[in-house]
Structures are given as C-alpha cells and as structure tokens.
Amino acid sequence: MGTRFQAFFSHLRFLALPFALLFLQHPGAQAGSYDDFFTAIIRDNPGTITDLLRRGFDPNTPNERGDKGLLLALQLESDRVFFALLQSPQVDVNAHNARGETPLMLAAIKGNLPAVQALLARGADVNQPGWAPLHYAASGDTPQHAQIVKLLLEHSAYIDAASPNGSTPLMLAARYGSETIVQLLLQEGADPTLKNQLGLTARDFALGAEREHTAALIDTAVRGRGQPKN
Structure with missing residues (x-):
C-alpha cells in the first residue's frame, strides 16, 4: 500500500x-x-x-x-x-x-483471509458501528483484500457503512484500494453519490489520489443511477 x-x-x-x-x-x-x-x-x-x-x-x-x-x-x-x-x-x-x-478488522486490513474465515465461522461481528471490517478490507490493494471484501458482503456486511466522519468503504477503496475492489463494491450496490462530513464523494477520494481511471469508473456508476456527476 x-x-x-x-x-x-x-x-x-x-x-x-x-x-x-x-x-x-x-x-x-x-x-x-x-x-x-x-x-x-x-x-x-x-x-x-x-x-x-x-x-x-x-x-x-x-x-x-x-x-x-x-x-x-x-x-x-x-x-x-x-x-x-x-x-x-x-x-x-x-x-x-x-x-x-476488533480481530476481524485487523485480519481484514492485513489481508489475512484464513483468519477472516475463521473469525466469521466463530460469529465475529461484521457490522460494528463506526469503522467496520469492510472499511479496512476495502482499503487494501491485494487479491486477498478483494476476496475478504466479497466474503464480508456475503456475510451481510453493510456496503455503505459510515465511518465516524461519514466515509464509506467505497470512498476508501477509491483512494487506497484496488480497482477490483472498487468495481466489486459498485457491482454489489455501493452508492457512489454519498458524501462524507467534508462533502467528499468517492469520486473526490479517487481524484485526490490522482486515480483518474478509478474516478471514471465511479462516474460511469453515477450515470448508471441516472444522477448528475458531482
């Protein structure tokens, strides 16, 4: 990263x-x-x-x-x-x-797929308030992180979970994660029009990191929702 x-x-x-x-x-x-x-x-x-x-x-x-x-x-x-x-x-x-x-959050940020699988099997909390495991997994840039994102969603992780400042997993993926994760979140229904407390969207997160191609992916998703681009 x-x-x-x-x-x-x-x-x-x-x-x-x-x-x-x-x-x-x-x-x-x-x-x-x-x-x-x-x-x-x-x-x-x-x-x-x-x-x-x-x-x-x-x-x-x-x-x-x-x-x-x-x-x-x-x-x-x-x-x-x-x-x-x-x-x-x-x-x-x-x-x-x-x-x-939590242990699930640390396993997610490290891309430790076996640990994530084992914790989920033991009933680890997927949707704790504030920073959630999905935020941490979405911030990674390896294939293991993408697998963890998919696994958390399969276990009913809230896809638009808001951090304490209102940032979503898609926003973190847009700035720090892989395009695979961005595409996965968009395909699974993440809302690309949401804004955090600073008024920033996922597109803004991408452009802030000079990730123009990622921003274009988000633009396409916004147009697909029939809403104007921010």
Whole structure:
C-alpha cells in the first residue's frame, strides 16, 4: 500500500517487538503463566498457548496496554498462536483494542483471509458501528483484500457503512484500494453519490489520489443511477 494509505491509517501502526516485550505482571494471573502467555504470542509458539489454556489460563487476559491475545497475535502476525487461541470456547472474538479495532478488522486490513474465515465461522461481528471490517478490507490493494471484501458482503456486511466522519468503504477503496475492489463494491450496490462530513464523494477520494481511471469508473456508476456527476 502507498504512503498516503499509511498516513491516513496512522493509528494502525502495529506494535514493535521491543515494546511488545515490556509486559507488566497482571494481577489476575500467575506471574509465570502471564509471562509465558505473551512470550508465546511474540514467538508464535502455539504449544505453550495450548498448554496454558488446558491448565485454565484465561485467553482474554490483556497485556499492560490492554491488548488481548487474539488481537496481539494478529498484530504480530503470529498466525499459529492465533489459531490456537481461536480453539478456546472462551476466547472473545469481538474483543476491542484501545483504538476500537476488533480481530476481524485487523485480519481484514492485513489481508489475512484464513483468519477472516475463521473469525466469521466463530460469529465475529461484521457490522460494528463506526469503522467496520469492510472499511479496512476495502482499503487494501491485494487479491486477498478483494476476496475478504466479497466474503464480508456475503456475510451481510453493510456496503455503505459510515465511518465516524461519514466515509464509506467505497470512498476508501477509491483512494487506497484496488480497482477490483472498487468495481466489486459498485457491482454489489455501493452508492457512489454519498458524501462524507467534508462533502467528499468517492469520486473526490479517487481524484485526490490522482486515480483518474478509478474516478471514471465511479462516474460511469453515477450515470448508471441516472444522477448528475458531482
């Protein structure tokens, strides 16, 4: 993804490994188990995770930053630990981090299709208010992101979900995502005439990134709706 995308989603910068090592003892867990749990996430060691869960360790124990194991595993791309945690009936698949992001949102932004599929199978929330998983998936530019967009729509994701500033998945796709995702959203009924709180449409998002061909695709969709171009 381009630098514009990285700037727009600066709150998505993932934890650096040195910071992930700075864990404090959690009062609700034995010190050794707590340290072992988060060290296993960092090292992507599913065996230790499975053993701790078998012994009754709470998979939803947060680190000192408030991040729970499932979210941290996705942030650090510890995929084996992620799937080990997901085996626990007690794990909270809708846990939020300090930025309000869920595991499904992080899996979507990373283009992690297997994780998205597994979370949906566990009943992860597709339509949380504000920033939604579809916003995150639509902002990606890989074939995996396009597959995730399609999968979320198949699971009844609201196609014109409004972010806190009124931006829709189509707007983010127009500026940051692939044309495949833009076309998919338009084909599935995304409204290209909507405006966010700044009065910007998806076409404006595309032109702001000098993506004239994407803007032309949106123009065609607007004309197909029988409405004037913005």
